[in-house]
Amino acid sequence: MQSTVEIRRARADDAPAIAACYRDAYRTAAELGYPSRMTEIDAKTVADWLAADAVTLVARPTDGDGSSTDGDGGGVDEDGDVGSTDEDGDVGSTDEDGGLADEDGGESIDEDGGDGGAVDEDGGESVVGTVRMLEKRPAPYLERLAVAEAWQGRGLADRLVDRVETIAADRGYECIQLTAFDGHPFLFDWYASRGYEPIERHRRPERPYDFVTMERRFADD
Numbered sequence: 001m002q003s004t005v006e007i008r009r010a011r012a013d014d015a016p017a018i019a020a021c022y023r024d025a026y027r028t029a030a031e032l033g034y035p036s037r038m039t040e041i042d043a044k045t046v047a048d049w050l051a052a053d054a055v056t057l058v059a060r061p062t063d064g065d066g067s068s069t070d071g072d073g074g075g076v077d078e079d080g081d082v083g084s085t086d087e088d089g090d091v092g093s094t095d096e097d098g099g100l101a102d103e104d105g106g107e108s109i110d111e112d113g114g115d116g117g118a119v120d121e122d123g124g125e126s127v128v129g130t131v132r133m134l135e136k137r138p139a140p141y142l143e144r145l146a147v148a149e150a151w152q153g154r155g156l157a158d159r160l161v162d163r164v165e166t167i168a169a170d171r172g173y174e175c176i177q178l179t180a181f182d183g184h185p186f187l188f189d190w191y192a193s194r195g196y197e198p199i200e201r202h203r204r205p206e207r208p209y210d211f212v213t214m215e216r217r218f219a220d221d
């Protein structure tokens with residue numbers, strides 16, 4: 001059976017499945033040498049983020065045609081006291097993106113192979129990808145991009161980032177920012193291929209890599 005993906009705004013009851021997706025996706029980053037406490041994140045912590053102010057999207061597998069809802073439609077906003085890499089060090093767009101974005105950046109996510117992905121502990125709906133956008137700064141901030149390991153390589157990360165960028169542009173922003181690891185084997189180049197350029201480097205002596213803030217300006221499209 002073909003498995004397609006619906007992308008929609010996150011709801012409060014998605015918290016367990018989002019947490020499961022984070023744990024699954026961040027194992028890939030940890031194996032590449034980018035440890036994160038997201039490998040042990042729990043549903044309560046995610047629920048707290050979902051109760052705060054941010055835009056959070058989830059991707060869930062559907063059988064058949066599975067429509068994708070408007071990313072700026074209803075649902076629950078999210079935020080984080082944990083925030084971005086330059087606020088928290090080991091959590092942010094780099095951790096979530098690290099090992100989560102598709103190396104090939106492919107377009108299609110209508111792949112054969114079932115609904116493989118991260119299912120919450122209670123057996124609820126699975127979430128196979130997620131991303132969020134903070135609006136606490138002059139420029140919106142993309143972070144916590146995560147794609148379940150079984151769904152990596154299908155272009156799902158591209159779809160999630162496309163949706164967040166569209167929301168930011170539709171809200172009148174001229175650019176969007178994120179943070180990436182400078183030594184990541186493919187993530188930094190993947191963002192560059194999407195039009196992101198480095199604007200600031202954050203050195204962390206306790207880590208073998210630096211964090212780099214990157215920005216994509218929509219006026220350049």
